[in-house]
Amino acid sequence: MSISLTINGETHATNRDPLTPLVDVLRDDLALTGAKAVCREGFCGACTVLMDGQPVVSCLLPIASAAGRDIRTVEALSDGGELSPLQKALEQHDVVQCGMCFPGMTVALTSFLASNPNPTREQVKQSLVGNICRCTGYERIIDAVLAHAQAMQGGG
Amino acid sequence: MAEAVAAVEEGATPLAGATWILRSPIRDEKLAGSYVAVSGLAELRAIETGDREIAIGAAVTHASLCAALNGSADCAALVQAAGAAANPAIRNVATIGGNLCAFSFAASDLAPALIALDAQAEIYGVSGPERKPIETFLAARAHLARGWLLTRLLVPRNGRISAHARLPLRKAGDYPVAIVSVSAKRSSDRTLRSVRIAVGSVEPVARRWPALERALEGRSLDPEEAAEAARERVGDFQGRDGVEAPGWYRMQVLPKLVRAAMCGVLAQA
Numbered sequence: 001m002s003i004s005l006t007i008n009g010e011t012h013a014t015n016r017d018p019l020t021p022l023v024d025v026l027r028d029d030l031a032l033t034g035a036k037a038v039c040r041e042g043f044c045g046a047c048t049v050l051m052d053g054q055p056v057v058s059c060l061l062p063i064a065s066a067a068g069r070d071i072r073t074v075e076a077l078s079d080g081g082e083l084s085p086l087q088k089a090l091e092q093h094d095v096v097q098c099g100m101c102f103p104g105m106t107v108a109l110t111s112f113l114a115s116n117p118n119p120t121r122e123q124v125k126q127s128l129v130g131n132i133c134r135c136t137g138y139e140r141i142i143d144a145v146l147a148h149a150q151a152m153q154g155g156g
Numbered sequence: 157m158a159e160a161v162a163a164v165e166e167g168a169t170p171l172a173g174a175t176w177i178l179r180s181p182i183r184d185e186k187l188a189g190s191y192v193a194v195s196g197l198a199e200l201r202a203i204e205t206g207d208r209e210i211a212i213g214a215a216v217t218h219a220s221l222c223a224a225l226n227g228s229a230d231c232a233a234l235v236q237a238a239g240a241a242a243n244p245a246i247r248n249v250a251t252i253g254g255n256l257c258a259f260s261f262a263a264s265d266l267a268p269a270l271i272a273l274d275a276q277a278e279i280y281g282v283s284g285p286e287r288k289p290i291e292t293f294l295a296a297r298a299h300l301a302r303g304w305l306l307t308r309l310l311v312p313r314n315g316r317i318s319a320h321a322r323l324p325l326r327k328a329g330d331y332p333v334a335i336v337s338v339s340a341k342r343s344s345d346r347t348l349r350s351v352r353i354a355v356g357s358v359e360p361v362a363r364r365w366p367a368l369e370r371a372l373e374g375r376s377l378d379p380e381e382a383a384e385a386a387r388e389r390v391g392d393f394q395g396r397d398g399v400e401a402p403g404w405y406r407m408q409v410l411p412k413l414v415r416a417a418m419c420g421v422l423a424q425a
Contacts (some may be wrong), residue, residue, distance in 0.1 A: 061249065
């Protein structure tokens, strides 16, 4: 049975088993390696993608459930090679880390800021409870997100 | 709906958010031979607020429940439970029905919240829809004859105030080692009337705490007194041992959780 997926605006057909986790199709079939299959339990958030604009863990999302939905990966956050404003802010604040958790964090934060453009520190923390960092921690990332949000509101 | 029930009757397992089912191999559980996807059924995705009850479709996600019922006085404990479970990305796909039909999942936040709110489960089988008290459903779900589908959860609108308290080992994003949900009828003299207290994650299946409910009935709403009454009765439970906490610890933290839940109720009284 062929399943049609819409990934980053492009349609892809796959004959994989319907229960195949989306992350495996992204990485193995489509070479979209930004999402990382790390814990495969939905705890770490390294495989986070957007489904209809909402963050979901692609390690626990069967491709059958992703059919007909708009899937966006970290590779689609930039536009024509131009980083998104959030990505630029994270780079400018020098908070980009090893690359394992960071794509998931960036995807989760992109969705969070779209619906919470002027968040509190606590709200930013809550938005990242499903994204686990094994490197340097979270505080400077949260600083960068708050500075970015303030700048986007015209305050910085 | 009929097609889905027919598939279930033929042996298919309902699949909604899939966050539990896709982790079956991690739990050394085999995947089922066939699944029927139910999360697209409009009947299961609706939330209807009537005069007497709130009907929540079994395929409503945790996030959708919070968005729809945030601020609803009748569902405070349930909204707190759904909004605290797991993490945002899981809450966006994991469904209410899937959570309650994960038979071996003892740390469900929704189960004690629904018990405290005196909710009912609606299941749909060969003879049509049938309602059961949620506590009855939770205790019997693993043994029901094949061919049923959990369709809705029904929360009565009877003026209850409620609160939910949980203890994860990390501040968030973790399974709670113990959970207490409390509800009571409003009273003009701030006494507890028709109090319902439910405990989750301590034993394999969430259940009420009848002795504590009796002890607090008619007494003033005092969180410290409630905690003391709970301390005297923690032996009513047999805590389950698990990798995240031993059974004795789950029991030992119950008085603190009762206190926290009562503070939540007090704030609304």
